[in-house]
Amino acid sequence: MNGVIVVTGGAGFIGSNFVREWFAHVPDARVVVLDALTYAGHLESLEAVKNEPGFVFVQGDIADSACVNALIAQYQPVAIVNFAAESHVDRSIHGPGDFIRTNVNGTFTLLEAARAHWSALQGEARDNFRFLHVSTDEVYGSLEPGDAPFTETHPFQPNSPYSASKAASDHLVRAWFHTYGLPVLTTNCSNNYGPFHYPEKLIPLVILNALAGKPLPIYGDGSNIRDWLFVTDHCAAIRRVLAAGQLGETYNVGGWNEKTNLEVVRTICAQLDALHPREDGRAYAEQITFVTDRPGHDRRYAIDASKLHRELGWKPAETFETGVAKTVRWYLDNQDWVRAVTGGAFDAWLKNHYK
Structure with missing residues (x-):
């Protein structure tokens, strides 16, 4: 895709990975990142691309229409990729x-800003413009153990304020396609993990707590099931959908890796035992602690990503085991980033939440 793309939320976990991957895979890439730099957005995550000639960072809020309209008018993007979101279920509660x-x-x-921009375009520029909305499998609700995985036609049944807000945003995107013809694409992904993951989420939190000798908190009995997707696999899927996805369509993106939370934590502990043994020689799994389950905690998510594979040829490159090994190694090797994004308010929030 030639031309400028606007990436909202590009200083967050998935967004920053996408920006780095875009520069790695797209010749003469030009990317404008719009990010409000709330607690989960950090310029440190964009350090590798900050000196790229095609990179621009703008601090701003996607809910600020003046900011968004001015940015689009200035840079005239060929695509907008929307990662910007509040995304932590616990914080939504x-x-x-x-x-x-x-x-x-x-x-x-x-x-609305994209519609105004697109409506003013002519010819090939109008035909080629895309708005890609990045969403979550949590909009579909919860599955029982024997249920088939979520397909793109599964009804929306959100159970948390977070998932309800994302479901609402998905409906808006769909409506702007059917009502106004805005050339939109939507992806609904499973749980992402990998480098630069803000450590309020399970996998990075467990790694950092383990290294610090702190308890490894697991909700309830640890039997909640999630499908796990390595973040660079997700980025590859988004690039493919942006390039060849059918307008107005939704594509599920999953890793085909269903694991219970307890399995995830034990896998991380085993990796740390091998790569960074405790000084006392004991197993990291001894730090596992079960905490009171959160309200409305969905039991199981599972993504059927066969449409994306069948129509666009995408499939994940990483297994859960290879992805976790890369993730653990990255956190061991990047403690400076961890220190830059944690401490203070983050530590206080964790202490209060898991008390």
Whole structure:
């Protein structure tokens, strides 16, 4: 794809990985990152591309229409890729208002700005413009152990303020396609993991707590099941959908790796035992601690990504075992990044949440 792309939320976990991958795979790449730099967005995650001649960073909020419209008018993008979102279920339980503002109102603001921009384009530029909305499998609700994985036609049944806000944003994107013809694409992904993951989520939190000798908190009995997707596999899927996806369509992106939370934590502990043994020679698994389950905790997510494979030829390159090994090694080798993004308010939030 030639021309400027705008990546919202590009200083966050998946967004920053996507930006780095875009520069690695697209000749003469030009990327404008729009990010509000809230607690989960960090310029340190974009250090590798900050000196690229085609890179621009703009600090701003996707719900700020003046900011969004000015940015689009200045850079005239050929595509907008929307990663910007409040995304932590636990935080949505404590403060749902932020999730409605960013995920619903922010998506609306982006869609309207994109529609105004696209409507003014002519010819090939108008035909080639794309708005890609990155969403989650959590909009589909929860599965029982024997249920078939989520397909793109599964009904939306969100159970948390986070998933409800993302479901609302997905509906807005669909409506802007059917009502206005805006050339949109939507991806619904399973749980991502990998480098630069903000350590409020399970995998990075377990790695860092293990290294610090702290308890490894697991909700309930640890039997909740998630499908795990290595972040660079997700980035490859988005590039493929952006290049060849059918307008107005949704594509599920999954890793074909269903694991219980307890399995995930034990796998991480085994990796750390091998790569960074405890000084006392004991197993990291001894630090596992079960904590009170969170309200409305979905039991199982599972993604059927066969449509993406069948129609666009994508499949994940990483198994869960290879992806976790790369992730653990990255955190061991990048403690400076960890120190830059944690401490202070982050430590206080963890202490209060898991008390």
